Amino acid sequence: MIELRKVSLKYGDKEILKNVSLSVKDNTIKAILGPSGVGKSTILKLMLGLIKPNKGQVIIDGTDITNMKESSLYSIRRKMGMVFQGNALFDSLTISQNLGFFLRENMKLPEEEIARRVTEQIQFAGLEGYEDQLPESLSGGMRRRVAIGRALIFKPHMILFDEPTAGLDPVSSKKILSLISSLRHNNNLGAVIVTHIIDDVFNVADCVAVLYQGEIIFDDVTEKLHEAQHPFIRSILSDKILEQ
């Protein structure tokens, strides 16, 4: 379980997050919805301990990681997989090498086990035949699927998605969303999805938190979003895609 308790964050004089509290239970898919540049990706980085809040606490499975040393955080981070907005694939490595990179790096697994897991992810992502290609030769949707495979290969409890369908064509977006939906059913995984696309929320999320001007203005099951009275939520429900 991931919990943010009264978290505040400032970049210089700009207040990004104000007293944000939210929790993500295991085996649920939670979406964080909000306009671009509002601090949604920052929340994911806080959950991983990549940045530290000015105030408040970040709790992962009951452990307070707020002021934890970088070296102690590595074992916590391996419980979570992260899919970055730009995929963050290593451009000098092939797809297979990208998928196996962190297994070789951080887990003392035999090479046969690494190869087995890489093949499993290649099949899961539907990328058979592309194993030896470099990321630059793949389409945006394929790269995103490799990034998801890389996050899954650790067998994490929770997976964090930063704008999983941003910049993709409708067909690729649909594939990615069905891949995310299948994660919970097949792998019993929880997920946090940061997005500015409302359709993504209704397609995959069990619950949703809406971030607006650094504050959480809604945090409940997805179905109840239609009943919310906040003017911002009313406006986004009619616009569907949030752009500032």
Next chain:
Amino acid sequence: MLLTFARNQEKAIALWLKDFILTMQEFFLFSVRTFISFPKVKRYWRDVLDQASICGTDSIPIVLVSAISIGSLLAIEVGNLLEDFGAKTMLGRSTSLSVIRELGPLLMGLMLSARFGSRNGAELGAMQISEQIDALRAFGTDPVAKLVMPRLVAALIMFLPLTALSDYAGLQSAAYMAEHYHRLDPGIFWNAVYPRLAPKDFVVGFLKAPVFAIIITLVSSFNGFSARGGTAGVGRSTIKGIVVSSGLVLIANFYVSKIVLENM
């Protein structure tokens, strides 16, 4: 109006100073983290070999070109000056001291600052803006141990033979010019070189190699890690890395010479 201008200037200077101190603090911590990760060198030996090839073997041509060019020019210019005093036989001594103490290591340092430093800055900067460094951290890998420490170890290993190569090429080209331009007998040239060189001359020259390795690697890598603002940001951080490391190489060159020569 003058008072407002003065106050604005004061604020700007205070902000710059604060920013400078914070950057220095971050750089210090970054350097400490790099040295602390040295015990992981066994785990990253492949990366060390890769980097040794990049900063060592691949840098040989540029080090040779600069050393040969400066060695030849030094022999021509110093030879002309010494000829005026009828002391052309001292050419070997003066060029060997200049090359081994100063020019050999300095040129090698400046060339590697441009070549190895720019590569570090651009590569790490691109990794930073494409979130690859964040990805390393997010999946439990220490990016400093994986990306910076192997570069530093490789530079510490390779800068010494490159300094020796630079010295050798500089001296050989000076000897060639002494013989073919100044018509000086090679025996006279080399007799003025070997007996005159003292251990401290080699200490001065070769002590600079590890100092330059540390400066170039840490400054360029730190700037790469600090890259922000897209491709233009990578360009800025790469330039900053080269300018700062070249400046520091020149300053360190002076102080290493001064300290060793005064104390040996």
